[in-house]
Amino acid sequence: MSEITVTRSVQKRKDLQGIRGLAILSVLAFHFYPRNFPNGYLGVDQFFVLSGFLQCMLLSKNFEKPLLSILANFYARRLKRILPLYILMILLILVALHTVFPTSSIVQNEASATKALLFVSNRQHTDEENYFEKLNMAIDLFTHTWSLSVEVQFYAIVPVIFLIGSAMKGEWRIGFYGCLCAISSIYHFSSSPDFAFNSTLARIWQFLIGMITYFQFVSGSNNDGYSPIVTIEDGGEIRDEAVKNVPTSLENFTKYFFLAPMVCIAFCPIELSPNCLRPIFTVFTGIIMFLSIDDKVLGHKFLTYLGDISYSLYLVHWPIVAYAKMMYEDNEYAHAACLFLSILLAVIIYETFEKWYLTSQNAHCAIVTTILIVFCVLLIYRSKIDDAEIETIENVTVATEVGKQVGNHRSYAKLDGVTDGMTLFDAQKRNMYWSMYDIYIDEMNEPGCVRDFPHPWCYYTPDYAFMLTRHIAVSEPLDTPGVVHNDTKYQEMVTRLKRMLPNIKKKLFIMDSFPRVDENKVNWIVPDLRSGKSMEEISFGLYERDDGYEIGRMRHAALVEECGPKCELIDILTLLRNSTTGQLQYFDNRGLSYFTSRNHLSAHGVELVRPLFSDICDKL
Structure with a gap:
């Protein structure tokens, strides 16, 4: 892209990791303590905006290359980031399903594991599946994979959206993304709540907010005290080369004017209407991403490390939530212990497996992922093999x-x-x-x-x-x-x-x-x-x-x-x-x-x- 040039100094965008940290905190609060934090689900909406920013960044980096190179690099980077840990967690959940959870949970979760492997966990449930939910006895251990399904499905169309937009300049490009954003948001709010929640098409507008934020960020860098920039993805972290001037008092006030209400809403004990909160959260997240470079609050070590482990923590926490609900119901001490266990396991997974595969060669990751998929399939069909023996x-x-x-x-x-x-x-x-x-x-x-x-x-x-x-x-x-x-x-x-x-x-x-x-x-x-x-x-x-x-x-x-x-x-x-x-x-x-x-x-x-x-x- 003509607006983007490559320089050598690279600086980590700690503020974006901090936003990830706040997002995963709100999701954890909602899942472990839904009565106390009924609006915490909005953290997933923030993940979608961050993802749109990141996808646009990766596609921009290789824009001058041939089309096939752009696509190959994009999909290789994104699948390497997502697949190994995702498949490992599916395997570990299946092992727990056959060893820790009651037998009554197996059939439903084998079907859910298959959908998770195919990244279709966000599809609407059949009447038979809804019946199981009404029974409220067999908790779906793969419920949380719906958001990964939405994201991976968006990967199929984002290069097309990006390439069309990149053929335009300035206000035309923003207008193009804005029109798509408006169409998707209208589709979202005119659909049934359940469909809108799970549909990729009804979520496109949130990814586009992240993409618009990236383009505004890039175009503004040449006019607002930045050196020419390029952003890259490094081990799941977002880095850029922009070196911003010291923010003014007005900039700090503006930034926290948007950040403070978001934090209050996410952790508010009173349930608020998602139709009002979702657009506010989505737009505010984009604004904060644009304003928060080098922010000391969002760049705090605690928040940035939570952002670093957010992917591991998101994948590992839900099965533990399910176990806590099944075994301990409303025991707050047990839920607190399970929350601590989730964080501990996420740290271990991040510091060992996640860091290892992110720095490994693509071929090594592909081999490991393939082996993990084979074991997942064997575990999914294990009970069917046993039943055939019974017959x-x-x-x-x-x-x-x-x-x-x-x-x-x-x-x-x-x-x-x-x-x-x-x-x-x-x-x-x-x-x-x-x-x-x-x-x-x-x-x-x-x-x-x-x-x-x-x-x-x-x-x-x-x-x-x-x-x-x-x-x-x-x-x-x-x-x-x-x-x-x-x-x-x-x-x-x-x-x-x-x-x-x-x-x-x-x-x-x-x-x-x-x-x-x-x-x-x-x-x-x-x-x-x-x-x-x-x-x-x-x-x-x-x-x-x-x-x-x-x-x-x-x-x-x-x-x-x-x-x-x-x-x-x-x-x-x-x-x-x-x-x-x-x-x-x-x-x-x-x-x-x-x-x-x-x-x-x-x-x-x-x-x-x-x-x-x-x-x-x-x-x-």
């Missing part, structure tokens, strides 16, 4: 043959594939299989069953309805101990029942309350049996004894009494009670669990309750 074991294959018509009834094959000769080893594989695949198990879905109706169920006014959902709120404490009919939640149950009954012609069946299984202990049934623990001892700790199911049963009993003959309870508690010991037992004497680690009935549990439901259906 080939004699007498363990899940029965899938079509049932036969017998009189007015249809006989169905057993869903669980359980046989009399099964060992504890077989039981362990079955339990893990049921927990891993849960609603994904094809054998649990009879061909022809309708999963989604085009209208609400009441539109069809069915003869019979079954309410099998176990509402946790039903088991919450009564307003007054022992008094049901004046209870607030009971009155809400009655109100909803009265809305439902006119839409049901004959009868409503309601699942009665029973203790929830401790989802973290389902896959320990067989190991505990092998270690010599008695069935009574295992059963005692397998379900949540204080989940208030007795109160739920009191409310249900009162509800059915008020409803009259049109309502009937379905009680599976008697099926779960050991007739000899009188104790609740959520597995059989072979170690086969009646529940998955998602608190659903397993295929074996469905077989347990099948006679009960068959009897109900026979009487209809």
Whole structure:
């Protein structure tokens, strides 16, 4: 480019690293303490602006070279920066998934890992994936990779945008980028919030703000006390050759006039509208990048080092957040310890692997990255390989043959594939299989069953309805101990029942309350049996004894009494009670669990309750 010349002295842009440091701090605050810092997600918007600045800088550096050289250098530099650590973190998360996290998380996260490897984590979820999110039991360990997907997808179009803009001069160039910025921002704010959040096209305007900032920075350097400059990327840091004069009081005031409200908003405990904050944050970030050269606050060692480790910290922190939420919920001390662990791991990764590959030859990075990808693929498909082995074991294959018509009834094959000769080893594989695949198990879905109706169920006014959902709120404490009919939640149950009954012609069946299984202990049934623990001892700790199911049963009993003959309870508690010991037992004497680690009935549990439901259906 004619405005850009190369000189020899190189100075690190510490202020930009400081902006990165503030951005990652706000993201960490939002993920670890979302109630206290609900606006911290805006740090990702700052990353997009910084990325636009950096991409424009790299393309400008090689502008005088042939087109293929420009593209080759750009993609080689960006992929070398992103891929090795990104793929390593995917591999480490997959290892943790199979060793630390519950089995119920595996299937969802294997699919998410595949999307992360392909940089499509930002695509909209299917109904089935959204269902998993509603279950809120299997946390997606790759959620945070959506922003990397947006950035890498932008790499595909940024050279075209840059080359068209570079063919223009001065105000025409800024006008071109400004028009694209306006179109993308209109698209962003006219789209649904979820789509706008994840769409690359709806995020282009933020990258363009960074590009406009770079061009203004370059053009201003010749008119505002700068020597001719060129900026380069060095180990993930942004360096330039500009040597600015000492800033005036007015310049300092202007700079902090924009910086101070950004910091206050990012760490404000009150949630504010993203439609207002996002454009403010994006534009203010560009302005600060333009004004903050040699700034002592943003160039402070603490902030710049946070900026240095920001990439490692961003990639490593989310799986730790997920683990903290799953294991410790609202324990602030545990979350603080996990935050410290995230920073410690990020420092170790940055000082070892990240620094090493950034200074290595491209060929070495390519070899390491390829090896890491191979291991990721093997881990992703590990469970599928194991499941294929299960299906080939004699007498363990899940029965899938079509049932036969017998009189007015249809006989169905057993869903669980359980046989009399099964060992504890077989039981362990079955339990893990049921927990891993849960609603994904094809054998649990009879061909022809309708999963989604085009209208609400009441539109069809069915003869019979079954309410099998176990509402946790039903088991919450009564307003007054022992008094049901004046209870607030009971009155809400009655109100909803009265809305439902006119839409049901004959009868409503309601699942009665029973203790929830401790989802973290389902896959320990067989190991505990092998270690010599008695069935009574295992059963005692397998379900949540204080989940208030007795109160739920009191409310249900009162509800059915008020409803009259049109309502009937379905009680599976008697099926779960050991007739000899009188104790609740959520597995059989072979170690086969009646529940998955998602608190659903397993295929074996469905077989347990099948006679009960068959009897109900026979009487209809």
